[in-house]
Amino acid sequence: VESLELYGWSPDVVDAGSDRSLVPGRVVASLGESHTVVTSDGPVSAMETGHIRFAADSALDLPTVGDWVGLRRVGDAALVDHVYPRRTFLARRKAGRADEPQLVAANVDVVFVITAATAEHNPRRLERYLASVRAGGAVPEIVLNKVDLVSDTAPFLAAMPPGVRVHALSALHGAGIDSIELGGRRTYAFVGSSGVGKSTIVNRLLGTEQQVVSALARDDTGRHTTTHRELFVVPERDAVIIDTPGMRELGMWSADGLDETFSEIAALAERCKFRDCGHDTEPGCAVIAAIAEGALEETRLQAWRKLLREARRVEMQAHLRNSQERKRARAIRHKLREKRR
Numbered sequence: 001v002e003s004l005e006l007y008g009w010s011p012d013v014v015d016a017g018s019d020r021s022l023v024p025g026r027v028v029a030s031l032g033e034s035h036t037v038v039t040s041d042g043p044v045s046a047m048e049t050g051h052i053r054f055a056a057d058s059a060l061d062l063p064t065v066g067d068w069v070g071l072r073r074v075g076d077a078a079l080v081d082h083v084y085p086r087r088t089f090l091a092r093r094k095a096g097r098a099d100e101p102q103l104v105a106a107n108v109d110v111v112f113v114i115t116a117a118t119a120e121h122n123p124r125r126l127e128r129y130l131a132s133v134r135a136g137g138a139v140p141e142i143v144l145n146k147v148d149l150v151s152d153t154a155p156f157l158a159a160m161p162p163g164v165r166v167h168a169l170s171a172l173h174g175a176g177i178d179s180i181e182l183g184g185r186r187t188y189a190f191v192g193s194s195g196v197g198k199s200t201i202v203n204r205l206l207g208t209e210q211q212v213v214s215a216l217a218r219d220d221t222g223r224h225t226t227t228h229r230e231l232f233v234v235p236e237r238d239a240v241i242i243d244t245p246g247m248r249e250l251g252m253w254s255a256d257g258l259d260e261t262f263s264e265i266a267a268l269a270e271r272c273k274f275r276d277c278g279h280d281t282e283p284g285c286a287v288i289a290a291i292a293e294g295a296l297e298e299t300r301l302q303a304w305r306k307l308l309r310e311a312r313r314v315e316m317q318a319h320l321r322n323s324q325e326r327k328r329a330r331a332i333r334h335k336l337r338e339k340r341r
């Protein structure tokens with residue numbers, strides 16, 4: 001298990017009840033149902049067993065990059081037969097789907113949300129990322145990249161959401177890159193829109209241009225873009241990093257990270273007269289009062305409201321679908337029993 005330790009392995013990865021004959025490893029890349037898994041014998045290519053797919057309630061139960069999995073050897077082939085319990089995960093709503101979550105990475109300690117000191121910078125989008133990262137239990141940090149393009153970073157920094165660590169740097173020139181601290185065998189993921197510089201940062205941290213060649217494709221403008229998520233070890237820094245392709249949109253799939261992301265609103269809401277205050281026209285609303293006093297920006301309240309509405313809608317649909325599926329399953333079991341009689 002020597003080399004697996006570089007990937008962040010510790011014995012408590014394996015849950016007590018799981019099959020001890022499985023070979024443990026970490027998923028470093030995924031293509032549909034086919035995964036590249038690093039084991040103590042090196043990387044192997046492994047498909048998911050039917051059992052794992054059958055037992056999955058949703059995409060959240062299937063293996064993804066960063067997962068610790070148990071492999072079963074079948075002749076020369078290996079199959080992913082078990083996903084060990086995750087410490088954290090990063091998910092978003094599947095593009096174009098109303099209520100289906102999609103995993104981005106698992107067992108990530110810190111998620112660096114990258115933004116650029118350009119027109120790309122958008123506090124509302126950052127709030128989305130922060131809430132989604134926190135919903136899965138990881139810690140977000142923001143990286144303002146491409147600071148070489150502006151004479152003054154102050155306006156960008158002033159527009160950052162509160163309560164999160166911010167790094168300002170130029171991955172192209174290397175200035176400020178040392179403010180990104182890695183270590184302790186932790187896993188760090190890099191997310192953000194396409195072109196903000198995720199792979200350039202990852203390359204800097206890896207200290208090589210090797211990476212990305214495998215995962216990069218030239219798009220029709222000749223620009224390189226990351227096509228799939230990939231996990232790398234940085235032995236000199238005692239860390240694991242995951243580069244991801246740019247996301248066009250980050251749909252909310254849960255409301256869990258919102259209170260922490262809008263903590264000033266959550267704190268004010270405690271002082272509203274009504275416990276279920278909608279912070280709208282209710283009397284004795286501390287949130288509305290704070291806006292009137294200039295202590296809270298109205299855009300923050302609007303952003304919180306929009307994300308909460310979006311997340312609640314998704315949670316509701318998922319709940320409905322689950323109860324419909326349960327009903328259907330019950331009906332099938334009932335029919336089978338009837339037949340047997």
Ligand SMILES: Nc1nc2c(ncn2[C@@H]2O[C@H](COP(=O)(O)OP(=O)(O)OP(=O)(O)O)[C@@H](O)[C@H]2O)c(=O)[nH]1
Binds near residue numbers: 171
């Ligand atoms: N001026 C400037 N350009 C940068 C900086 N960092 C990255 N770039 C450039 O921005 C472009 C996109 O960089 P990438 O690292 O490929 O961006 P990415 O976020 O990985 O993009 P996707 O893989 O498509 O999601 C490249 O042309 C980089 O050279 C920076 O600090 N300053």
Ligand SMILES: [Mg+2]
Binds near residue numbers: 198226243245246
């Ligand atoms: Mg990239």
Ligand SMILES: [Zn+2]
Binds near residue numbers: 282
């Ligand atoms: Zn209120």
